Amino acid sequence: MREIDVALVEEAIRSLFLRACREVGPDVLACLRRAHEREESPFGREALRQILENDRIAAERGMPLCQDTGMAVVFLDVGQDVHFTGGDVGEAIDRGVYRAYRDGCFRASVLDPITRENTRDNTPAVVHTRIVPGDRVTLTAAPKGFGSENMSRLFMLTPSQGVQGVMEAVVETVRLAGGNPCPPVVVGVGVGGTAERAMELAKRSLLRDCGEPSQDEALARMERELLRRINALGIGPQGLGGRVTALAVHILKEPTHIAGLPVAVNMQCHAARHASAVL
Amino acid sequence: MPTHVSAPLSREQALALRAGETVLLSGTIFTARDAAHKRLCALLDAGEPLPIPLDGQVVYYAGPCPALPGDPIGACGPTTSSRMDAYAPRLLERGLRGMIGKGPRGEAVREAIARFGGVYFAATGGAGALIAGCVKEARVVAFPELGAEAIRALRVEKLPLIVAVDAAGGDLYAAGPAAYAAAP
Ligand code: SF4
Numbered sequence: 086m087r088e089i090d091v092a093l094v095e096e097a098i099r100s101l102f103l104r105a106c107r108e109v110g111p112d113v114l115a116c117l118r119r120a121h122e123r124e125e126s127p128f129g130r131e132a133l134r135q136i137l138e139n140d141r142i143a144a145e146r147g148m149p150l151c152q153d154t155g156m157a158v159v160f161l162d163v164g165q166d167v168h169f170t171g172g173d174v175g176e177a178i179d180r181g182v183y184r185a186y187r188d189g190c191f192r193a194s195v196l197d198p199i200t201r202e203n204t205r206d207n208t209p210a211v212v213h214t215r216i217v218p219g220d221r222v223t224l225t226a227a228p229k230g231f232g233s234e235n236m237s238r239l240f241m242l243t244p245s246q247g248v249q250g251v252m253e254a255v256v257e258t259v260r261l262a263g264g265n266p267c268p269p270v271v272v273g274v275g276v277g278g279t280a281e282r283a284m285e286l287a288k289r290s291l292l293r294d295c296g297e298p299s300q301d302e303a304l305a306r307m308e309r310e311l312l313r314r315i316n317a318l319g320i321g322p323q324g325l326g327g328r329v330t331a332l333a334v335h336i337l338k339e340p341t342h343i344a345g346l347p348v349a350v351n352m353q354c355h356a357a358r359h360a361s362a363v364l
Numbered sequence: 365m366p367t368h369v370s371a372p373l374s375r376e377q378a379l380a381l382r383a384g385e386t387v388l389l390s391g392t393i394f395t396a397r398d399a400a401h402k403r404l405c406a407l408l409d410a411g412e413p414l415p416i417p418l419d420g421q422v423v424y425y426a427g428p429c430p431a432l433p434g435d436p437i438g439a440c441g442p443t444t445s446s447r448m449d450a451y452a453p454r455l456l457e458r459g460l461r462g463m464i465g466k467g468p469r470g471e472a473v474r475e476a477i478a479r480f481g482g483v484y485f486a487a488t489g490g491a492g493a494l495i496a497g498c499v500k501e502a503r504v505v506a507f508p509e510l511g512a513e514a515i516r517a518l519r520v521e522k523l524p525l526i527v528a529v530d531a532a533g534g535d536l537y538a539a540g541p542a543a544y545a546a547a548p
Binding site: 131138139140142143148153154201203235263327328354356 | 399426428431435439440443467488491493496537541542546
């Protein structure tokens with residue numbers, strides 16, 4: 086049994102959100118630079134130039150790269166030999182979020198869905214917890230803007246629709262989203278499980294380094310084919326036309342029911358922000 | 365070369381702009397997004413005066429971050445414009461000339477732009493830090509209780525935009541992707 090004070094969790098969450106909202110990772114920057122080289126459309130090239138310049142300014146000045154600093158999504162993997170001490174770990178996460186958003190001058194974008202009254206401190210976080218072997222805690226902060234989140238879709242396909250149906254569902258989602266999710270996007274796809282598990286897989290797939298292929302050869306082939314088909318749509322950076330609509334497609338799968346084929350698509354804008362730490 | 369445009373914007377200037385033209389906008393614009401649009405239209409319904417002028421003005425669909433110490437404003441890129449489609453035709457009818465946002469507009473908005481002589485500009489979504497550098501002054505002018513969604517008057521210099529929908533029916537969100545779509 087290893088004891089971990091929740092104050093450490095709070096500190097880690099605070100610093101992860103501060104970092105994530107100000108800087109995209111080197112993997113995303115590399116994909117954006119390649120996109121800028123490859124893009125033929127003048128509007129697309131200009132948008133990518135502005136995005137790269139923006140990301141440089143934000144990191145240099147320590148300001149959020151996008152004003153939509155998102156909902157605070159947290160992926161929490163807790164080793165089963167860990168015992169949290171010093172308070173409620175959920176409250177510690179929310180305190181870390183609130184302090185990051187206050188200290189970073191990030192926008193408070195979270196409100197009651199019915200009354201539309203703002204919680205004013207960007208809490209509560211959306212936390213996905215897993216119990217895993219070992220005595221460590223892995224925390225990932227993934228602030229998620231809603232321009233892209235609003236374009237998410239869930240399809241409960243029938244088994245007969247098969248892989249072809251999966252491919253069509255994904256391409257159609259990106260086509261319908263057009264310029265709304267701030268392309269170039271990373272397209273997260275979750276296949277299998279139940280309805281809610283498929284969505285979680287789609288979001289979790291976005292944590293992979295941008296453009297890194299799936300370990301599963303069949304999924305990696307689907308990712309390549311989807312990327313080709315999506316970039317043939319012509320939507321382009323910012324939806325103004327061009328060759329680069331998506332930087333990458335990431336798929337995760339899990340077993341599902343004999344009667345079903347859930348497919349979830351979670352779109353991630355070019356502000357593909359996430360940061361992790363291990364305690 | 366980009367066209368220099370100033371805000372407020374005359375009808376003639378707006379009518380001369382064409383989809384696909386790059387623009388640097390300077391002058392005073394007003395931020396307004398979902399909640400502020402809802403309030404503005406409620407005031408129109410009630411026949412009450414609006415807290416900001418509309419005639420010839422440009423609204424920017426944006427809700428900025430709080431400013432870093434010493435800055436006039438925090439990150440302030442555009443939000444998705446289609447959420448304001450329900451309100452935009454009414455404001456255009458009342459003299460609103462320009463809108464700045466990201467993403468395509470619906471048919472009713474495009475028609476209102478043609479009918480009343482307006483223009484819709486695209487700003488780069490997610491370029492909040494870059495755009496903040498173009499904002500020289502910002503002050504809340506209406507609905508302060510809405511926080512990030514309050515209406516702010518921004519004095520901007522050389523804000524980089526692209527004309528996305530013009531009054532002659534041009535729509536870059538349709539023409540641009542069509543030009544790069546591969547044959548199926
Ligand atoms: S979709 Fe992403 S880049 Fe675009 S405004 Fe929202 S958070 Fe920012």
